[in-house]
Amino acid sequence: MIELSDICRTFAVGGQEVRAMDHVCLAIGAGEYLSIMGPSGSGKSTLLNIIGLLDTPNSGTYLLDGRDVTSLGDEQLAATRSLKIGFIFQFFHLISRLTATENIELPLMLAGVPARQRHQRSAPLIDSFGLGNRRHHRPDELSGGQRQRVAIARAVINQPAVLLADEPTGNLDRSSGAEIIELLEELNRGGQTLVIVTHDPEIGERARRLVRVVDGRLASDSGG
Amino acid sequence: MRSSDQLHFITTSIRAKPLQSFLTGLGIAVGIAAVILLTSMGEGLQRFVVAEFTQFGANLIAINPGKVTTMGTPLGILGSERLLTLEDSEALRRLPQAEAVVPMVQGNVEVSAEGRTRRITLYGVGPEMDRAFRMQVGSGRFLPPDDPRLARPFVVLGDMVARELFPGENPIGKRIQVGNQPGRVIGVMEHKGQILGFDMDDTVYIPAVRALDLFDREGLMEIDVLYRDGYQAEEVVAGIRRILVNRHGQEDFTVTTQQQMLDVLGSVLSMLTVAVGALGGISLLVGSVGIFTIMTIAVRERTAEIGLLRAVGATRQQILMLFLLEGTLLAGLGGAAGLAAGFFCASLIHALVPLLPVHTPWSFVFFAEILSMVIGIVAGIIPARQAARLDPVEALRSE
Numbered sequence: 001m002i003e004l005s006d007i008c009r010t011f012a013v014g015g016q017e018v019r020a021m022d023h024v025c026l027a028i029g030a031g032e033y034l035s036i037m038g039p040s041g042s043g044k045s046t047l048l049n050i051i052g053l054l055d056t057p058n059s060g061t062y063l064l065d066g067r068d069v070t071s072l073g074d075e076q077l078a079a080t081r082s083l084k085i086g087f088i089f090q091f092f093h094l095i096s097r098l099t100a101t102e103n104i105e106l107p108l109m110l111a112g113v114p115a116r117q118r119h120q121r122s123a124p125l126i127d128s129f130g131l132g133n134r135r136h137h138r139p140d141e142l143s144g145g146q147r148q149r150v151a152i153a154r155a156v157i158n159q160p161a162v163l164l165a166d167e168p169t170g171n172l173d174r175s176s177g178a179e180i181i182e183l184l185e186e187l188n189r190g191g192q193t194l195v196i197v198t199h200d201p202e203i204g205e206r207a208r209r210l211v212r213v214v215d216g217r218l219a220s221d222s223g224g
Numbered sequence: 225m226r227s228s229d230q231l232h233f234i235t236t237s238i239r240a241k242p243l244q245s246f247l248t249g250l251g252i253a254v255g256i257a258a259v260i261l262l263t264s265m266g267e268g269l270q271r272f273v274v275a276e277f278t279q280f281g282a283n284l285i286a287i288n289p290g291k292v293t294t295m296g297t298p299l300g301i302l303g304s305e306r307l308l309t310l311e312d313s314e315a316l317r318r319l320p321q322a323e324a325v326v327p328m329v330q331g332n333v334e335v336s337a338e339g340r341t342r343r344i345t346l347y348g349v350g351p352e353m354d355r356a357f358r359m360q361v362g363s364g365r366f367l368p369p370d371d372p373r374l375a376r377p378f379v380v381l382g383d384m385v386a387r388e389l390f391p392g393e394n395p396i397g398k399r400i401q402v403g404n405q406p407g408r409v410i411g412v413m414e415h416k417g418q419i420l421g422f423d424m425d426d427t428v429y430i431p432a433v434r435a436l437d438l439f440d441r442e443g444l445m446e447i448d449v450l451y452r453d454g455y456q457a458e459e460v461v462a463g464i465r466r467i468l469v470n471r472h473g474q475e476d477f478t479v480t481t482q483q484q485m486l487d488v489l490g491s492v493l494s495m496l497t498v499a500v501g502a503l504g505g506i507s508l509l510v511g512s513v514g515i516f517t518i519m520t521i522a523v524r525e526r527t528a529e530i531g532l533l534r535a536v537g538a539t540r541q542q543i544l545m546l547f548l549l550e551g552t553l554l555a556g557l558g559g560a561a562g563l564a565a566g567f568f569c570a571s572l573i574h575a576l577v578p579l580l581p582v583h584t585p586w587s588f589v590f591f592a593e594i595l596s597m598v599i600g601i602v603a604g605i606i607p608a609r610q611a612a613r614l615d616p617v618e619a620l621r622s623e
Contacts, residue, residue, distance in 0.1 A: 049617050054534070074541075078534070081536070091528075
């Protein structure tokens, strides 16, 4: 479903060229549960951003569902992100002035889905994620675990092809973190393709497939 | 994104920082209020002056001695011109379109009666003056149609002069001293009030020939011709020119129609309105700098939010629109508040100082509101483009 081949990404930092992705090839199939690990600065976030179409590689090809997405324009990239990618971040990235429901429905709102249909899709998610009594609360009235569940609900509301989680437990205590990982794994058991970037070996090793990134290269791949 | 959702998204953002939003709106509000207030006063003044002028009717033509060239210098100062005389005034009566012809001399003079003395404005006029200027005689009658060279020393009093000189009694038939000339009161005008600052009640009217004598003048200051309805002003002016040029041998006089006076006055007053409006516009400019500043700060503060919106599928265009609309809405709300404030101040001034004319045309209201929204768009465009250009990866990292 995701096929990265020969991906290179360089950044200019202080006049010097830094190679964040160095001829990376990676294929991820539908329904996989993959974790990406590596020391900080190894390029694992860059890899995630490229998969999530937030960043474009300098060279190489990226096929998403068989379609080359390396040369899409802004509109098409945004549309593809909206339909196929679900992002989860370490710092949740909820909009503080919107309620939990509004945050969850944000991707649908941007896509121009009418309110009635949005509610039809958000309501079951809110219930199954245990947010039923928090739907009209704003993020600052929610616990860290609840915030991340709102963020996950927002990521999956468009039934994306792949769910990308960047250190999803990095800002949570152990028990909330464990709950979040369980929720993500449950989604994966339901068929959701899941990619988690983490530096926590305990989480990384739970995944069915573990990819290690060092200096912009894939150092090891337990599956593939 | 649906416009109702856009609006919701923007209003939550405006409400999330009430003080900031209020101050931004205030900048525009003050500007709009100033524009509305100042232009209302300008427009009010214009209407007031025009109304004052047209109350005499639109069929008046004034003839003054001396030829005013386009440069505005009367050639008369060169000494070649002849004076306008009572004979000229009489000659103009032959004009078929003329309904009334009024010779006019004006000056200040001391009047006294029964031991009381006042210094007032005196008009030496013809017997048709009341008709020409649509003035009403309160009691008695206006000056009789005597031979203009030998008019009898009758005096018509303004309402106020009558009350001051003859308190509690009927002045008709009483003796009165006008300057060095004795006279007899034959009429009192109705209360008229002020016209363009001239008190029409604190006045006396005597025959023009007597006034020429009194002020030791050779010529009239003005001749006013009232022409009958249904004639063109140009036609009457041509007739006047023909008669006077015949008599003087040259055009050494100036003919001004009511319309010309109104045109000149109107253009001066319109410029005044534009000038005061521009003055208010300066405060609008300051307000637009406020919008620019706040929106620039907002983009900085909300970088992470912009990154997130991009991550969940917003295009650059959508980001641009959201910020642009936010600036426009803020400016629009500020403008509406300014309109209300300006309108309120204008009404307040009108209520407190009834003499100061205030008028707010709806076109100004509409224009001011559109202007405030245009300012919002213009001031918001640079920050909105900054927001749209942000790299989503960088933006997300900013939190």
